Amino acid sequence: MVYRVLQYGCGPIGCSVVRLAMTKPDIEIVAAVDLVNVGRTLAEVAELTSPLEVSISDDPVGILREHRPDIVLHATGSSLKDIFRQIESIVEHGANVISTSEELSYPFRENPELAARIDALARKNGVTVLGTGVNPGFLMDSWPLFMTAVCQEVRHVEAVRVQDASQRRLPFQKKIGAGTSPEEFDRLVKDGHLRHVGLPESVAMIAAGLRWELDGISEEIEPVIAENEISTDFLKVMPGQVAGLTQIGRGMIKEEEVIRLVFKAYVGADDPHDAVVIEGTPGFKAIIKGGVHGDLATAAMAVNAIPRVMDSRPGLVTMKDLPPPAAIPSKTRGPGSESFFR
Numbered sequence: 607m608v609y610r611v612l613q614y615g616c617g618p619i620g621c622s623v624v625r626l627a628m629t630k631p632d633i634e635i636v637a638a639v640d641l642v643n644v645g646r647t648l649a650e651v652a653e654l655t656s657p658l659e660v661s662i663s664d665d666p667v668g669i670l671r672e673h674r675p676d677i678v679l680h681a682t683g684s685s686l687k688d689i690f691r692q693i694e695s696i697v698e699h700g701a702n703v704i705s706t707s708e709e710l711s712y713p714f715r716e717n718p719e720l721a722a723r724i725d726a727l728a729r730k731n732g733v734t735v736l737g738t739g740v741n742p743g744f745l746m747d748s749w750p751l752f753m754t755a756v757c758q759e760v761r762h763v764e765a766v767r768v769q770d771a772s773q774r775r776l777p778f779q780k781k782i783g784a785g786t787s788p789e790e791f792d793r794l795v796k797d798g799h800l801r802h803v804g805l806p807e808s809v810a811m812i813a814a815g816l817r818w819e820l821d822g823i824s825e826e827i828e829p830v831i832a833e834n835e836i837s838t839d840f841l842k843v844m845p846g847q848v849a850g851l852t853q854i855g856r857g858m859i860k861e862e863e864v865i866r867l868v869f870k871a872y873v874g875a876d877d878p879h880d881a882v883v884i885e886g887t888p889g890f891k892a893i894i895k896g897g898v899h900g901d902l903a904t905a906a907m908a909v910n911a912i913p914r915v916m917d918s919r920p921g922l923v924t925m926k927d928l929p930p931p932a933a934i935p936s937k938t939r940g941p942g943s944e945s946f947f948r
Contacts, residue, residue: 609633609912612675612701613648614692615682616640616662618775619706621652622905623679628654629936630909637673639666666692670699677916679908680705684803686717690724693735697727702915703735704908708804710737712747712811712924715823725922734918738911738925740903741767742804742811746867748925750882751815753892762885763812766868769897770875771850776840778900782850782871783829785841791829791848801827802869805855809865813857815926820865822858827851830872838873849873910934 611633613624620640627633638648640662649658663669670678678701683689686709693710696703713721728735737743746765754760771779783791783800794800806823813820832849835842843849850872857865878897884890910931918928 607632607916609916610636610673610676611912612636612669612673612678613638614640614666614678614680614696616643616648616651617681618777619901619904620679620681622901623681623706623908624648624652625654626905626909627679628656628658630934631937632934633909633912635660636675637669638662639669640664666695667699670696670701674699675701677702677704677912680707681908682707684708686710686713686720690720693724694727697724697731697733697735700731700733702733704911704915705735705737706739706904706908707737708739708742709807710735711739711742711804712807712814712926713737713922714814715810716806721922729921732920734915734920735922736911736915736918736924736928738907740898740900740907741802741869742808743907743925744903745880745898746805746869747808747811748930750884751812751926752930753882753890754816754884754886756890757884757886757888760816760884760886762864762866762883763816764866764868764881764883764885765808766879766881766883767870767897768875768878768880769871769900770873770878771871772836772838772873772875774871774900778871779838779840779850779873783848784838784850784873785843786848788829788831788846788848791851795827800851801825802851802853802871805853805867805869808867809855809857811924811926812865818857818859818864820857820859821861824856824858825853827853830870832874834874836874843873850875906933907931 644664648660829848830850832843853869855867880894882892914928
């Protein structure tokens with residue numbers, strides 16, 4: 607089966623999704639929607655080396671009616687309230703959805719009314735809606751949750767993600783406060799401009815997967831202060847300035863912490879890694895040294911989830927509801943490629 611795909615959102619993540627999707631023989635990109643770059647070709651905006659004569663439109667309703675895609679790869683924003691009308695329109699036109707919106711990854715606790723509306727509408731139209739990415743979507747929720755399958759008993763789940771933000775895009779470095787003063791950092795956190803979106807959703811997904819009834823979910827954000835001068839391709843951080851942040855999400859039962867998610871992202875981090883620590887029977891720790899590249903992994907999760915979503919029941923689903931995705935074979939020769947199996 608060849609999946610007919612509409613790319614909705616052509617920013618850095620959307621373009622990364624397009625570049626990966628173009629390598630897959632089972633995916634055909636038939637249309638693109640974005641509020642910027644209207645009229646330009648998707649090949650130009652995504653800097654593709656292969657031709658793709660798809661023009662970017664700012665008329666999603668017209669494009670959905672004209673092309674009737676099987677699935678929409680959606681990458682326009684983090685806030686579920688901000689993207690709700692977009693998801694609603696896609697579903698009403700009978701297309702499945704995979705979105706990189708962090709708040710859509712597990713919206714049932716933080717946005718229960720919107721989640722219920724999406725689920726009911728998706729069921730009515732016989733389509734599936736999924737929010738996913740690398741985090742949330744995998745490293746700090748579905749990965750630790752899947753790891754508990756080897757445990758007879760689980761008492762505490764911890765996931766840790768440490769990133770060297772020096773290698774990331776400027777918007778990401780700004781999102782974590784790199785280069786700000788401690789006072790400015792505190793103000794931006796208070797105003798809601800500095801935070802990694804998705805930790806409460808990840809905590810809630812793990813708890814739901816383990817059938818734990820949490821009494822509360824909390825977050826705290828603290829700056830990481832630079833001790834030495836650090837330069838990236840985009841900015842310079844002086845000693846005493848903020849290099850990034852540490853953000854911790856907790857899930858509590860009867861005032862006892864049962865889930866802890868530690869997210870550290872700062873320029874100059876000398877030990878980037880991803881880890882899962884399970885206290886239980888048996889207990890264990892699993893570490894990915896060097897960590898997982900966020901942008902590449904987010905695109906991979908969105909693209910590789912397509913077969914799982916297309917085979918899923920209608921409604922709003924999460925990563926805990928689906929079989930774990932696997933990499934879709936590419937067009938290039940080699941193990942896992944189309945030509946390799948001929």
